[in-house]
Amino acid sequence: MPRTRIRQNTATPWWRSAVIYQVYIRSFADGNGDGIGDIAGLRARLPYLEELGVDAVWINPWYPSPMADGGYDVADYRAIDPGFGTLAEAEEMIAEAHGLGIRVVLDIVPNHTSDQHRWFTEALQAPPGSPERDRYVFRDGRGPDGSLPPNDWRSRFGGRAWTRVTEPDGSPGQWYLHLFAPEQPDLNWASREVRAEFESILRFWFDRGVDGFRIDVAHGLAKDPALPDLGIPEDLVFENERHRDSHPHWDQDEVHEIYRTWRKIAESYGGDRVFVAEAHVAPDRLPLYVRQDELHTAFNFSFLKAAWDPAELRAVIDRSVTSLGEVGAPSTWVLSNHDVPRHVTRYGRTVTVTREHDEGAGPSDRELGLRRARAAALLMLALPGSAYVYQGEELGLWEVEDLPEEALQDPTWERSGHTVRGRDGCRVPLPWSGSDSPFGFGPKGSKPWLPQPAGWEGVSAQTQSGTPGSMLELYRAALRLRQEQPGFRGEGLRWLDAPEGVLAFERSPVLRCVVNLSEKPYALPRNWGVLLTSDRVTGGLVPPDTAVWLWGGGPAARPTRPRS
Template sequence: MNTPTARPAQPWWRTAAIYQVYVRSFADGDGDGVGDLAGVRSRLPYLRDLGVDALWFNPWYRSPMADGGYDVADYRDIDPLFGTLAEARELIAEAHEHGLRVIVDLVPNHCSDQHPWFREALAAEPGSAERERFWFAPGKGESGELPPNDWQSYFGGNAWTRTADPDGTPGDWYLHLFAPEQPDLNWEHPEVRTEFESVLRFWLDRGVDGFRIDVAHGLAKKPGLPDVGPDPDVTDLPYQDVDAVHEVYRSWRKITDGYPGERVFVGEVWLPTPEQFARYLRPDELHSAFNFEFLCCAWEFDAVKDVVDATLAAHAEVGAPPTWVLSNHDTIRHVTRYGREDTSFDMGNKRLGAPTDRNLGLRRARAAALLTMALPGGVYVYQGDELALSEVEDLPDGLIQDPTFVRSGGADRGRDGCRVPLPWTSDGASLGFSPDGAAAPWLPQPADWAGRSVAAQDADPHSALTLYRTALRLRRTELTALPETLTWLPADPGALAFTRDGSFACLVNFTDQPLPLPEGSTVLLASTPLDDTLLPPDTCAWLRLPATDS
């Protein structure tokens, strides 16, 4: 399995299995308790043998880490916490040698308050050219003591912070849709557009195969920055999905299309309607975008089928491949939420601490993994998914670094529970995350993760890791060449069944009773062991259907 199987002839990104690497929690090479590029490089054979096609790296740029690296101070350098620019180039080259493509995170909506541009802006006078790269505005009220508008931060609280003038008196306000350390860039300014086009070329010239675009729907703002109002239309907010954003991506697409090797964009696009979402995937804009509707939907027959139908229809309109994703660094690990009474996900109401049936969640998570890999399009695996890791919900307050925890006064526990360092071995102080004698991991690992480590699962034929390896191999050899469509098959109530070509079929049992498999079918793979010809509850099976007379 050391030599990757040849890919089908269609563009690689249309069917790719992409593994998300949250660098600071993947593997620690230098022993400081934080994951780094050296750690990733040491684990590239593991990723190759897992069977994925590409790696997506969360931001590795120079940053004060106010938001885990999504506050970028220098887009052309690696933060010393992770390594050096030379190491990044070596990692990209080594990944390519293993048959793995590399996608890097790009954060264009905002930068760090330590970025040279913003430091220059704070030092400059109100109305200066340096401030025009951002959104500075005088406040309302008698002495400007009120924010310029009613926008709220995604991280909680007001989206505006007031500055002090050089003489120390209160000055203008600046916009930050996330943390105050993340000022929003003004994409109406030509220097901002020119700068990011240069950043794209910088990393393309160093061999990256694509970019994941953070907050891809958020760059443009409505002229005049109008109030949201007390009863906003969620499909027409002034700070997201403004038409001008599409001009940016059309210009970027011309850049990537000028490079060899099918360089790609994937957008983080959180929007309320499929129609809005699909506009980002027109042939001259982004290649793909994350399917958050699928990630958020409940583990229920009707909900899943409806989302699959809506996803395929929206993507067909623009000829783009769908993507399927169950978890990422911003969401509750799906093993945990699938074991709860409410299995849906809502970014605004994470329901951390709700009662969870781990065994039920695990069974459903295994079934969901096979379902996502059977659907047409691309699939994402968040690090630790393949180990069936749970959300860590008892992190000590003093160790939580997510800014949402602080800005909510502790009411929102934040996202660090899905960012706990991976367990590689079944023993040792950090379960193999760091070398022996290293500093403690930046977030503590639960004691029971020893039994969920890579070492514990590696040779277990029934482990989640074995299931992922087998499924990704079969997906590559058997499924990626199938048509990018599906046909629903007749099935028992509560069973989801479809075929891609009349021969391969996927069957998921959402009921609480075993269901019969199609007569004459052969099981290629199942998410749980099967008993004779019955499919257990919360189980997915890949089937070879019997030939029919034509």
């Protein structure tokens, strides 16, 4: 049945309980056959997202970019990369999504630009101390001839965080900061011009109907102007102490002034525009980003990084609900994204791997990982707050760990001296249909930008659609029930007594979630009906690594459609 079109200004903002689907556009759907996902492919698949039941899509950067870092090196924030389409197509896509009841959230990348951005080109042509250079973080080098970098900071992709430029007269010149790739120079957020530019960019896209922004590296905009050393050994490739009590380029207090201004801009547009922060900060610092006059939500990376362990998961859930609730913000749950190994693979390992630089974690048991991923989906979607679904997780896709080296494109691969493979394994183009590559990702005969593994025909959207017990039908059923059942409304959660290794909580007097993480079957309580299960439950016994949604309290709580 068609969904209700978007309604604005409801009593409870939509984003407090939304399910948002992440579209890594290069790998979602290819409409023109060049092997790269695009807006045409996304528009063609909007009905799929409507049927899935999501409330919004978050689209990774679609701006013009040399693609040194998959689009996170932006050359123009007010246009669309020609490989993805045109601005007119983007506007049409936004309108079409809204017509299906799906909101649109864009990625914004404020920490750095591309080195091909007009501003950086102007900075290289201008002298030291010029207004053009003040837009970025340029400094003289150390040593008698300035040949040493200004400090010992490391790039997140490996190696130094500084690159020396050649001045217009041909002489060795200043150094510029890049906390990521050299092609991504960091902006200077102490500059009023930088702040005004991004305020204008926000308005540009809000004027085109965008419903919000995911803020890349939200914790990194402000830097300690003294640029102090971190005490990192010269031979260390990556910095490995990100959460210090006081870090000179992460989580500086000055970022909050920026976000208070952004919040005012969003509120001036009405319609519940929203921000979500990618803020890798200590858990006790995260609530500072989502105070009532700052950002609306922030990704819960503690939940994403948690091992498949009942005590750890409960502690993360408790801390998140309590600490964020104290500032009036909802929790935001996520299991996978474009920067970490897919959770089917993570959960199949004895060691939890959550970062792109974690290597050597050993083999993964795919069957075990899939079973746990199904249970984790019902756990996540039963929790109060909003949830993010990374494209392909509803198909049960796993991390592609055997991509040929010549296919790898993540900058970490080169920056680490070919020792860290990076994030390409979670970015392989989706399988939609068919028995061989491109599996419906693009027209038959086209070659996806990353090779798809053999065997993906068994997990394509076409194969799983309408198949009882498939991962896709599990997600469809869960999202439908989450929308329809009154027990999911509100933001409360109450833990129930349960044996060791079992998580059981109540969302309302008529809705419960039980997740068995123990090694023994768990007997369900009597007089409660089963709404949905992640795996087969027989005789009232929940097997290990299985989740169940339960209802009680009379006909009002019964499912309005048959269970999938």
